[in-house]
Amino acid sequence: MHKEAAIREPLILGHKTYHDITEDVCKPIEDKAPRMWYILFSIALIIGLYGVGCILYLLGTGVGVWGLNKTIGWAWDITNFVWWVGIGHAGTLISAVLLLFRQKWRMAINRSAEAMTIFAVFMAGLFPLIHMGRLWLGYWVLPIPNHFGSLWVNFNSPLLWDVFAISTYLSVSLVFWYIGLIPDFATIRDRAKKPISKKMYSIMSFGWSGRAKHWNRFELVSLVLAGLATPLVFSVHSIVSFDFATSVIPGWHTTIFPPYFVAGAVFSGFAMVQTLLLVMRKAMHLENYIHTKHVEYMNIVIMVTGSIVGTAYITELFVSWYSGVEYESYAFINRATGPYWWAYWAMMTCNVISPQLMWFRPLRRSLLFTFIISIVVNIGMWFERYVIIVTSIHRDYLPSSWSMHYPSHIDLGVYVGTIGLFFVFFLLFARYFPVLALNEVKTILKSSGEYYKNLPDDHHGDHGHASHHVEEVKTEARPVETPTEEAPEETSTDSEGTDENSEEAGNEEETND
């Protein structure tokens, strides 16, 4: 029907061909890893191994090595769990919700965001497991008849809902991610020269050949998985919030939790995506695919979800007073003015004020500013969970039970260790996997590529002669920052691009409906 409105910023900068996209994405995988990769990987690995050491010590000694006490029986473990699950929400949101809304900008970021999701959920899943103290009995959470009598797991409990929600979320995200990866692995397989990598990618690509029928199925499977994953994303964090909301602890017993946790999860997840992508696009020279506009879009999501979170904080405060329940009001007054006031105000500053700065266009288009805010937001979101969990329970009903939480070095080690492990996984991903959904990006090249968008409109209608398509000059080591235009000979080629992409757009809509 129509090509994309000219006023929309192009999503792929410069004059890229299909082959360029393949090159740009595959090059970092095929080349030797840069020195910086080894340095970062070593640091992450050391931190991660330290975390593993702490976990082993914890398992060997018992949960008593955490800084918990009889009043505060839940602190960093569950804080970290919720924090990681929250971070793990952006990937599926980007790939599923934005796919349903046909947001083309998702193509450039979905792969790495999904990878981030999966690794973040790995880290999240670790906490309930080690929190059991006896990791090897972790299978007790499954509904299997146990040999001590026919007692089943409690299906009324939000903790069991969590088991189902997290495992479904993890496995479905993994499948969604992998199905998208298969055609891209096939691309790498067909380019690979070294026998070992050829073998590996050929196993991982499942023999993908790109037949028309397979693509037909691929598109439907992606769409249906997106449709399934969308309510799943919302359900998972709602269920995580039920862990607190269905209890009767003042400060936890709040009906606003599910939507507010979901918004918070998206908020922190997008912030983490920003942190990772801003570094990755630079390191892997993907600035033409993930550029200011993508960052701006994500910042808008951060701004919106940040505002929802801010509204929720204020609503909570209001309701604690308006409810007339003195325990409830005290929980909130204590949060803001009690011994943990600093955590509360850190959360308020990071989560309520900082995203509001994104209203300013120059700020939300500034990469440095975005990077700083993305880290600030994640610090804030960690504090949010800490505030909700610890400050609600540290002043028990009896003043004699009042207590404070001081994390032990094992608490710290496990937490920092998961960050290390997360980066170990992410760096391995960036090294061996296509970090951009390269074949999906090719589908938007003609509708949203800068070169194709800027072609004059009067080239419509010269359908017939297609034979003069120009062999693309394979320039090695293309400068990424300033794409050179190999224009003159290509004009004829791309004139078709313009009108065909209008056709393509039309067809796309047909297939979507």
Add this chain to the structure above:
Amino acid sequence: MADKVFYAMYDDDDVLKDGAKKLVSKGVKVSEVFSPFPIHGIDPIIGVKNTRLGIMAFIYGLTGLTLATIGMRYFMIEDWPMNVGGKPNFTYMDNILAFIPISFEFTVLCAAHGMAITYFLRNKTLPGMPAQNPDPRTTDDRFVIELRASDNSKFSSDELEKMIRETGIVELDQKSI
């Protein structure tokens, strides 16, 4: 039976689509198209029917929902009726609200995985399967139409070749199998 296969290679998806349209309008049967990414609108041209995997996903989802319901009813109502605060569960309906989250999760779990497994099996894409694309470049920036002489017995192979050459190809490969 000896059969001749033509692989007509294009360097643009839209050119391939036009080419396929032209060939099909002349009565040629296109047996397969290989492309690095989905070419929107190619399926009706070459007669690829829409997949029914969506229906399968729905059936798998229903299966999941049924299993979850039967399972939870057995665990929580029949086998060991849980008595929470003196409020035992006499019927499934009394307690259905508590069962909704897991019913939903299990429905999604079965629908997604069932569909994914069916997808892999139907595509015959499984770990270690050999790749079948005629040219390694078809996963990069080349698009290939496959024609079989046996499907197009009313044309001689010279006629076929001539028709293919008119569609803006960049390479033509022939293979006897």
